[in-house]
Amino acid sequence: MNKVCQADCKLWEEGWYRFAHKLASPNFGPRPQSAYIDLIVLHSISLPPGVYGGSEVQALFTNKLDWLAHPYFKQMEGLEVSTHFYIRRTGEIWQFVSCDDRAWHAGVSRYRGRESCNDDSIGIELEGLEGDTFESAQYEAVSALCPALLQRYPIQHLAGHEHIAPGRKTDPGPGLDWTLLQKILALPDQCFPARILKNSSP
Numbered sequence: 001m002n003k004v005c006q007a008d009c010k011l012w013e014e015g016w017y018r019f020a021h022k023l024a025s026p027n028f029g030p031r032p033q034s035a036y037i038d039l040i041v042l043h044s045i046s047l048p049p050g051v052y053g054g055s056e057v058q059a060l061f062t063n064k065l066d067w068l069a070h071p072y073f074k075q076m077e078g079l080e081v082s083t084h085f086y087i088r089r090t091g092e093i094w095q096f097v098s099c100d101d102r103a104w105h106a107g108v109s110r111y112r113g114r115e116s117c118n119d120d121s122i123g124i125e126l127e128g129l130e131g132d133t134f135e136s137a138q139y140e141a142v143s144a145l146c147p148a149l150l151q152r153y154p155i156q157h158l159a160g161h162e163h164i165a166p167g168r169k170t171d172p173g174p175g176l177d178w179t180l181l182q183k184i185l186a187l188p189d190q191c192f193p194a195r196i197l198k199n200s201s202p
Contacts, residue, residue, distance in 0.1 A: 011148050011152070012148070012152055019144070020085065021095070023094055024097075025062050025096035026063060027061065027097075028082055028102060031119055032119050035120040036120050037121070037153040037155070038154050038156040039117060039120060039159065040155055040158045041121045041123050042161070044175075046128060046129055047073070048073070050129045052088075052127055056073075057086055061096045063080060080104065081105065082104045083123040084097050084099055084103045084123050084124065085145065089127050089138065090137055091137030091141040093141050105161075106118045106164060106165065108165060111159055111163065111164040112157060117164045121164075128172065130170050131174055133175040133177075142184070142185075143185065146158075156191060158191055158192055178196045
């Protein structure tokens with residue numbers, strides 16, 4: 001067993017990241033046989049919007065959200081969605097779907113000339129509000145998680161939900177510092193959406 005394989009085996013077990021809290025979602029499916037997992041999609045989420053620290057997001061991704069607990073939840077009743085990862089404001093990482101499987105995070109989408117980004121992407125939800133900034137602990141968590149993903153999968157692109165579903169989605173929004181993210185991950189410009197880096201904070 002070579003060193004790369006040894007490192008990979010320590011970090012992953014059948015697509016589950018060792019350093020994430022595992023909470024399996026029923027909302028997933030197999031990827032197409034031809035899927036080439038080369039995209040990470042970043043999202044933002046908070047339930048209710050702008051409220052942090054509760055368990056509502058975990059409940060949403062496991063179909064256990066109480067639709068009557070808040071007026072905002074009523075519009076989501078019956079929604080079956082998931083993501084691979086959820087990073088809290090504290091930097092705590094949760095995982096709901098094996099990265100080998102298809103999570104339901106992107107919806108109707110197109111990127112890199114391909115439709116249906118769920119088929120060949122990995123979704124990461126950041127606890128936050130569209131347009132708001134994110135915590136340093138979250139960037140630190142991304143700086144650990146993304147290299148682990150790059151080690152296991154042929155990742156070549158990172159994009160926001162807003163970039164794969166423009167006009168329909170606006171998250172994670174301008175509060176995400178893409179320039180900082182690029183610096184942390186040491187990835188070339190071509191890995192990111194066109195023009196996004198120069199629009200980020202210097």
